[in-house]
Amino acid sequence: MKSIVSLLLLTTAVAWADSSAIQRVLLDDHAVVAVPVAVNRVTTLNFPGPIEAMDGAGFTVDGKTPSQFQLAHTRGSAFVSVRALSPRAAGNLNIRWNGHTYVFEFSASENPVLSLMLESPPAPEELGAGRAPETSPLKLLALLDKAKAFPLLKSQQPEAVADVGFTTYDGHPLVSDFNGYAIQIEQAFRFNAEDTLVFRVAITNRSDTPLLYQPDSFALRAGNRLYPQSISDADGAVPPHGRTVACFAVTGTPDGGRNELSLKNNFTVLVQRLSPPPAITITNAPIVHPVHSPRSKP
Numbered sequence: 001m002k003s004i005v006s007l008l009l010l011t012t013a014v015a016w017a018d019s020s021a022i023q024r025v026l027l028d029d030h031a032v033v034a035v036p037v038a039v040n041r042v043t044t045l046n047f048p049g050p051i052e053a054m055d056g057a058g059f060t061v062d063g064k065t066p067s068q069f070q071l072a073h074t075r076g077s078a079f080v081s082v083r084a085l086s087p088r089a090a091g092n093l094n095i096r097w098n099g100h101t102y103v104f105e106f107s108a109s110e111n112p113v114l115s116l117m118l119e120s121p122p123a124p125e126e127l128g129a130g131r132a133p134e135t136s137p138l139k140l141l142a143l144l145d146k147a148k149a150f151p152l153l154k155s156q157q158p159e160a161v162a163d164v165g166f167t168t169y170d171g172h173p174l175v176s177d178f179n180g181y182a183i184q185i186e187q188a189f190r191f192n193a194e195d196t197l198v199f200r201v202a203i204t205n206r207s208d209t210p211l212l213y214q215p216d217s218f219a220l221r222a223g224n225r226l227y228p229q230s231i232s233d234a235d236g237a238v239p240p241h242g243r244t245v246a247c248f249a250v251t252g253t254p255d256g257g258r259n260e261l262s263l264k265n266n267f268t269v270l271v272q273r274l275s276p277p278p279a280i281t282i283t284n285a286p287i288v289h290p291v292h293s294p295r296s297k298p
Helices: 002-021 137-148 150-156
Strands: 022-026 032-037 043-046 053-056 069-072 079-084 090-097 100-108 115-119 164-167 174-177 181-191 196-205 219-222 225-228 231-233 243-251 268-270
Touching (some): 032 137, 053 069, 079 100
Antiparallel strands (some): 043 079, 174 181, 219 225, 219 268
């Protein structure tokens, strides 16, 4: 019995590690990959082939030289390991592989990724007709960050967003109006390689009570189809008569196909409301009885 319990505990631990500490990411030289690392654990980046070169500030190989991170790499190998040397460590490492430079942003965290499996992007013919590309949580976070930094990237690094579709719906606002609140799309982005759309929306609460909603329940309606979010950045609350901004992304279709959605669609944004809708007050008009004049006597 003891061995069975130990096996169950081990199985549970492995399942947890697979779901949170081990991640897969498609390599993209137009995106920054955020990698949380720990002080007391090692994070290993695994490339499809030998790493050609690396460049970063604040990295040391001996662990004794004052730096932000300790790095371990054997020349000619396809992997590199990184460990934070302080709880507030932050920095980037540029890695050259297969003729391209990939940017990784490291930061100290209590919830690190321990193994990052980096995969070569499939050729268009390998994707299969109508199948959406696989995207990891880290990749989706990178797309959200790229959308948020779009104006800066457009002016300073235009090549980084050259293949990103963008619109602000100026003059033709897309507003989803509900009982007591409204959701307006302010900006929309399309990342075609990932078949992902990112939306920046403003949620306006017109009621006298706080508006509470499920932060991970955004959905997009285009025509008669509904597309649930793949990731979001929202706090789930709007104060009375207040306004807040949220971002969410939609990737592929619910059945795993490509959505191929154009930014020219007349979208509707939905979110699951948690707070009760404002009460509808019905005011009854006073009843006025007709006044009759007394009958005249004959």
